[in-house]
Amino acid sequence: MDGERAEPLLWTCTACGYHVEGELPEKCPECGADRGEFEEVPKPDY
Numbered sequence: 553m554d555g556e557r558a559e560p561l562l563w564t565c566t567a568c569g570y571h572v573e574g575e576l577p578e579k580c581p582e583c584g585a586d587r588g589e590f591e592e593v594p595k596p597d598y
Contacts, residue, residue: 563590 563572567589570582578587 562593562595564593565590 561574561576563576564570565572565580565583565585567585568580568583570580571593572581572590576587576590579585580587580589
């Protein structure tokens with residue numbers, strides 16, 4: 553797949569702990585932190 557990910561990304565805001573799946577927002581919808589405050593986290597295997 554030419555380096556593309558098959559599964560959506562999971563991101564966590566380091567300022568408030570809000571989780572977002574897929575595309576990273578410009579700002580955290582929970583606390584308003586800039587997108588630079590998000591870290592990619594491993595997606596849990598359910």
